[in-house]
Amino acid sequence: MDNLQIENNILETIKTAFKVEGKVVREKRVEITAHKQLISSILLFAKNQHNYIHLNHITCVDWIEDGEFEINYIIWSPTTKNTLIIKTRISRENAQMENIDNIWDQANTYEREMREMYGIEFPGLIGEHEFILEDWDEMPPMRRDFDTLEYATKTFYQRPGREDAKDVREELTKQSGEEIPEFAKKYSREK
Amino acid sequence: MTITENNIKQPIGEYIQNWARKHSLFVLAYGTGCGAIEIPPTMTSRYDAERFGIRGAATPRQADVLLITGYLATKSLKRVIRVYEQMQDPKYVIAFGSCTINGGMYYDSYNTINALDRYIPVDVYINGCMPRPEAVISGFVELQKQIASGNAYNATKYKENLEWYRENQKKIIKNWRMPDYNW
Amino acid sequence: MEKETTLYIGPQHPGITGNMMVKLKVTGDTISSASTHVGYLHRAFEKLIERRNWLQSFTILCRFCVPEPDPMELTYARAVEEIEGREVPERAEYIRTIVMELARIQSFMLWYGGQSGSSGLYLVGQWSVGDRNYILDLFEDLTGGRVYHMYIWPGGVRRDLPEGWKDKALKTMDYLEKRLDEYDKLMFDSTIFQKRAQGVGIIPKDKAIEWGVVGAPLRGTGIKHDVRIDEPYCAYDKLNFIVPTQEGGDVWARALVRRQEIRQSISIIRQALDKMPAGEFYNKIPNPMKWSIPAGSAWVKTESVRGEVGFYVESDGSNKPRRVHVKGAAYTHGVTVLEKILVGQNIADVSFILNSLGVCPPEIER
Numbered sequence: 058m059d060n061l062q063i064e065n066n067i068l069e070t071i072k073t074a075f076k077v078e079g080k081v082v083r084e085k086r087v088e089i090t091a092h093k094q095l096i097s098s099i100l101l102f103a104k105n106q107h108n109y110i111h112l113n114h115i116t117c118v119d120w121i122e123d124g125e126f127e128i129n130y131i132i133w134s135p136t137t138k139n140t141l142i143i144k145t146r147i148s149r150e151n152a153q154m155e156n157i158d159n160i161w162d163q164a165n166t167y168e169r170e171m172r173e174m175y176g177i178e179f180p181g182l183i184g185e186h187e188f189i190l191e192d193w194d195e196m197p198p199m200r201r202d203f204d205t206l207e208y209a210t211k212t213f214y215q216r217p218g219r220e221d222a223k224d225v226r227e228e229l230t231k232q233s234g235e236e237i238p239e240f241a242k243k244y245s246r247e248k
Numbered sequence: 249m250t251i252t253e254n255n256i257k258q259p260i261g262e263y264i265q266n267w268a269r270k271h272s273l274f275v276l277a278y279g280t281g282c283g284a285i286e287i288p289p290t291m292t293s294r295y296d297a298e299r300f301g302i303r304g305a306a307t308p309r310q311a312d313v314l315l316i317t318g319y320l321a322t323k324s325l326k327r328v329i330r331v332y333e334q335m336q337d338p339k340y341v342i343a344f345g346s347c348t349i350n351g352g353m354y355y356d357s358y359n360t361i362n363a364l365d366r367y368i369p370v371d372v373y374i375n376g377c378m379p380r381p382e383a384v385i386s387g388f389v390e391l392q393k394q395i396a397s398g399n400a401y402n403a404t405k406y407k408e409n410l411e412w413y414r415e416n417q418k419k420i421i422k423n424w425r426m427p428d429y430n431w
Numbered sequence: 432m433e434k435e436t437t438l439y440i441g442p443q444h445p446g447i448t449g450n451m452m453v454k455l456k457v458t459g460d461t462i463s464s465a466s467t468h469v470g471y472l473h474r475a476f477e478k479l480i481e482r483r484n485w486l487q488s489f490t491i492l493c494r495f496c497v498p499e500p501d502p503m504e505l506t507y508a509r510a511v512e513e514i515e516g517r518e519v520p521e522r523a524e525y526i527r528t529i530v531m532e533l534a535r536i537q538s539f540m541l542w543y544g545g546q547s548g549s550s551g552l553y554l555v556g557q558w559s560v561g562d563r564n565y566i567l568d569l570f571e572d573l574t575g576g577r578v579y580h581m582y583i584w585p586g587g588v589r590r591d592l593p594e595g596w597k598d599k600a601l602k603t604m605d606y607l608e609k610r611l612d613e614y615d616k617l618m619f620d621s622t623i624f625q626k627r628a629q630g631v632g633i634i635p636k637d638k639a640i641e642w643g644v645v646g647a648p649l650r651g652t653g654i655k656h657d658v659r660i661d662e663p664y665c666a667y668d669k670l671n672f673i674v675p676t677q678e679g680g681d682v683w684a685r686a687l688v689r690r691q692e693i694r695q696s697i698s699i700i701r702q703a704l705d706k707m708p709a710g711e712f713y714n715k716i717p718n719p720m721k722w723s724i725p726a727g728s729a730w731v732k733t734e735s736v737r738g739e740v741g742f743y744v745e746s747d748g749s750n751k752p753r754r755v756h757v758k759g760a761a762y763t764h765g766v767t768v769l770e771k772i773l774v775g776q777n778i779a780d781v782s783f784i785l786n787s788l789g790v791c792p793p794e795i796e797r
Contacts (some may be wrong), residue, residue, distance in 0.1 A: 083513075085662060086730065111640045114730070115745045116756040129743065131730055135640050135654070142730060163643045163767040189470035189796045190359070191323040192422040198358055198478060205478050206356040212420065215361045216350040229734045277445040281472065282497040282793070284449075285578055288544060293561030306445045324450060324471040329441050353490060356482065357475045378578055 060084065063137050067107060085139050093128075093145045097155050100143070104160065109134040109141055112160075115167040117175050121201045124149045126175060130157075132189060152177040166192055174199035253280040256397045269312075269338060270392040271301040272402045276311035276335070280328060281318025295381040302388055307395050308334040313391070316370075318378065319347035325367060328339035334366050339403045340371045340395075342387055345378055352377060366416045369402035433458045436669045438459060438778065440543035442471050446549055446782025451765070451792035453785075456511065459779060465773040466767045473796040484586070486719035488752060493579045495757055496794045498541050499533035502735035503742075504583040507755065510744040511585040511665060513729040518714055521666075525707040528665040529600070530573070530582060531733075532678050532696040532703070536607070537566040538736040539693045543788065546686060549782040555617050562610055565603050571674045572596055586714035597704050604697050611693065620689065621797035628683035632772050632784040637679055642771065643763030647692065648788055650676045653685035658734040670702045682787040689736075723750045727738025737761060759794030 064081040071089060072079060075098070079089035091099055105108040114131040123146075130143040147154055156179040158165040168179045169188045176197035187193075196203050209215075230237050251263045258266070279287065290297045291304065305311040308331045320328060332341070343364050346352035353363030364370055372396060373389040394400040406413060418424055441452035450471040456718040476495065480488045492507050493500035505527060511517060519527075540563035544556030568576045572593055574580040582589050618624055634644055636652040636796060649656055657674040659667045675691035676682035716722060726748040732741045738760025745754040772783065 074496045112643060113732075114741055114743060114756070114758040116754070118754045119743050129728075131741070131743070140730065161641070161643070162771075163763045164438045166762065187470075191326075191470060192295075194422070195358075197748065198475065201481070203358075203478075205358045205475060205482070208358045209356050212358070213351070213360075214366050214416070215355075216363045219351060245291070276443070280442040281451055283492055288541065288556070288560045288569075289564055292544075292557050294564045304445070308443065319474060321471055321473050323473070327471065329568045331443055347534070354474050354479070357479055359473050359475050380577060431569075 063139060067137075067139065069140065070107070071099065071103070074102060086142065087139065088142045088144065090144045093147050093154060095158065096128075096130065096143060096145055097156075097157055100132065100157060100160055103132060104140055105133075107177060108136045108140075110133060112163060113140065115164060115171070117171050117177065117199075119175065119199070119201045120150075121149070126152055126177065128154060128177075129172075147177070154179055156181045158182065166181075173197065176200065249354060254397070258280060258398055266396050270395040273300070273302045273313050273340075273388065274311045275302060275313045275315055275392070276308055276331065276358065277306055277329060278328075279429060280316055280320060280324055282346075283315075283317030283346070284383060286378055286381055287315070287317065290381040290384050295385060297381075297388065300385065300392070307334055308332075310350055311335055312339055313388075314339065314341050316341060316343045316348055316364060316368075318345045319352070319354050319357075320364065321359050322358075322361065322420050325361055325417075326426070329368060329417060329421075330426055336402055338395075338400070340391055340400055341368055341402065342372045342374065343370045344374050344384070346375060347377070349373055358426070361420065362411055364427035367408045367413065367420075369413075371402050392394045400428060435463060440781055444782075446785070448545065448782070448785050449792040450789050451536075451790070451795070453769070453773075453781060454617060455773070455778065460777050460779075462773050462776050462778065462781075465770045467769055467795075469765070469792055469796045470645065471796075472793045474793075476797045478750055478756055480516075482751070484719060484750050485722055485724060485752060486716075488755065489581045489584065490579075492755075493581055494793070495797060496735075496737075496759060496791045497578070498760075498791060499534050499538040499703060499736055500579050500581065501530055502733045502740045503582065503757070505531060505665075506731050506733040506740050506742040507744065508583050508585045509733070510729040510731040510742045511669060511724060513731060514727040514744065514746050515585070515724050517586050517716075519587055519760050520711040520714060521708050522591075522710045523712045524711060525668045525703050526588050526592065528581055528667060528703045529700055530570075530580075530588070530672070532700045533566055533569060533600075535696050535736050536693055536700075536743070538569075539689055539696075540566070542689065542736070542786065543614060543618065545786040546783070547624065549625055549786050552618060552621060552624060555614060556608070561615060562607065565606065569596070569600055569603060572599065574644070576775060580613035583711075584716070587712050589713075598699065604700055608694070608697055615690070619686070625683070627783060628686055628787075630707070631682045631780050632776065632787060634768070635678040636678075639680070640766050644738075644768055645732045645760050645763075646734070646736070646789070647685050647688045648680075648738065648764065648768075650674065650688045652680035653678045658732045659738050662732060664733065666703060666706075667699075671700055671705065672699050672702075682783060685787045723748060724752075735760065737791060737794075738764065750795050757794070757797060759791065760789065760793045761794040765792065766789040 064087050068079050077091045082088050108234040111133040113133045118127040125146045127146050132141050135207045171177045171185045173188050251260050252256050266363045349362040354360045372387045372391045435458050438455045438457050441447040442450050452468040454466045455462050492503045495503045512641040543559035547555035574582040639652045655676050672695045677687045724746040728745040730743050732739045741758040743756040747753040
């Protein structure tokens with residue numbers, strides 16, 4: 058395909074340089090999956106050789122079933138207007154990831170947030186431990202095994218009145234004895 | 249000498265005091281939550297809250313009304329308590345939106361409180377998410393009615409029941425490093 | 432050698448743009464270092480979205496940034512559409528464009544008030560925030576809500592334009608265009624504003640992209656970058672508009688960029704209303720309670736007033752999102768960029784610079 062030429066070129070260059078898996082998702086989106094030790098060298102290579110000088114985003118996804126965190130680095134190049142997504146997986150136990158705030162200063166903010174919200178350690182990361190939360194002593198809250206509802210019920214006073222928030226339509230039909238119309242039955246919550 | 253208005257009997261001194269107070273409500277400029285976005289429209293030309301004597305004040309010590317514009321994160325709650333205790337009598341609290349009443353859509357969030365009146369006394373609750381400027385003004389008018397009838401005594405209630413409030417506050421704020429005020 | 436003192440601006444401060452705190456180290460009147468402290472508005476949105484289904488998330492999403500909720504809805508809707516492969520009717524694309532531009536104008540009007548108010552020109556705010564109500568009226572007619580709309584859904588929009596809305600919108604645009612010239616006289620012609628804004632809060636052009644600057648602050652340094660042009664979405668590729676840029680990178684340049692952009696927005700709305708085709712406005716989605724999205728992830732960007740808004744959405748094939756991660760412009764503007772450009776500035780300019788960067792704290796901590 059002609060219109061995906063830039064994307065394919067980038068993918069091929071990185072594939073040959075680092076021997077990693079990758080694909081062209083769509084126009085202007087290239088996705089690469091790499092081992093965590095390769096991340097900083099791929100980022101530096103993309104930044105210096107292919108002008109991916111803008112760090113768009115760093116995000117973390119908790120795959121609790123696999124016992125892994127997925128960290129995605131999203132970078133953007135102003136010359137080709139292309140976005141490169143670099144995915145890596147790290148273990149959930151003693152989660153540790155390389156600190157990249159010497160490549161981009163703003164990575165510091167993302168990493169501080171991930172340290173606080175997921176408990177991922179970044180060796181050498183400078184900055185206060187508290188970024189968003191204050192005096193938090195439970196497990197990092199964005200981990201999927203943290204139950205926010207349970208914590209909220211335990212900690213905060215729950216005003217009575219919420220527990221009867223039921224399906225209004227069904228409550229009304231029970232009270233008045235009317236039939237639920239045929240078309241509405243498929244939306245019922247009590248199935 | 250007493251004066252009777254709307255079936256409420258008041259000594260004339262108190263009546264004059266309340267009348268003056270209800271017509272000059274200085275609102276502390278502290279946008280604690282998303283409801284603060286409807287404050288600029290309320291204060292500016294179309295809704296013009298200043299005709300009710302409502303206007304902004306920059307510091308807590310000059311303000312009469314504290315607006316809690318929505319949910320309070322626990323980190324914010326600490327600052328709000330501090331601000332509330334710095335304010336001078338008479339002081340009133342208006343709480344905006346469903347999230348101050350019972351948590352609203354954030355009922356299951358680990359970081360927002362669910363019932364504001366457990367932590368600081370609330371004079372008027374305005375429901376809705378978020379309340380329109382009309383609702384905000386009607387909340388203020390309700391507060392003015394309470395002031396005029398001499399019923400807005402929640403600040404005194406706070407001082408009298410300080411221990412109960414402190415106990416609730418300290419349950420959530422784990423690290424209590426705040427000065428004590430001796431009003 | 433003067434003594435260095437620590438100064439806290441916020442969370443309770445009339446000049447701060449929301450509930451946040453900037454901790455300054457000052458020597459005399461000059462700032463020697465700054466650090467942003469957030470978390471006063473943290474509601475754990477991204478955690479709550481994991482507990483809501485795909486459609487319920489919209490009530491939470493629009494609250495990510497209060498002055499401008501619509502780009503959040505649109506970005507999320509587009510991300511869901513991309514993962515699921517859902518088509519959007521052409522009419523819906525035009526309606527979305529109009530909603531986005533209306534949101535842009537109303538946010539600019541609020542910015543007029545904030546930017547001029549922080550330099551002492553309070554009258555501009557009285558006028559522009561008052562006039563902003565006319566746009567909120569249009570939103571109310573269209574969506575039923577003044578501030579939060581929940582109008583843009585995956586597959587289209589929630590309802591069609593009501594009868595007579597087009598004429599009302601055109602009339603409002605005519606009125607606003609007239610008023611804009613009057614704001615100019617009050618704000619841009621004012622010597623106070625010119626002297627306060629010029630040469631303050633400079634973002635260097637060669638570092639801007641690397642620092643993560645986006646949106647109007649980036650265009651204020653002379654770099655032409657706009658998601659609406661680079662990766663067109665909605666109906667932007669069928670409409671004519673220019674992306675204004677200014678040289679300088681200071682508050683003045685950013686203000687001039689915004690001044691021109693609001694006029695472009697008015698022109699876009701006129702064109703879109705004119706070119707809008709008839710037809711369906713909605714591509715029906717299945718029962719939202721059981722609606723599952725196939726596994727996959729998407730990174731989608733939209734241009735909001737403050738800069739680009741990006742959504743990373745990950746689906747594991749169930750009826751709830753696995754992860755929705757939002758990157759608002761304020762995430763970099765409000766923390767690292769602000770900390771860098773505040774050094775060497777005057778204390779009195781802090782809220783002025785905050786307003787010009789459009790820092791919106793709920794976007795940082797979510």
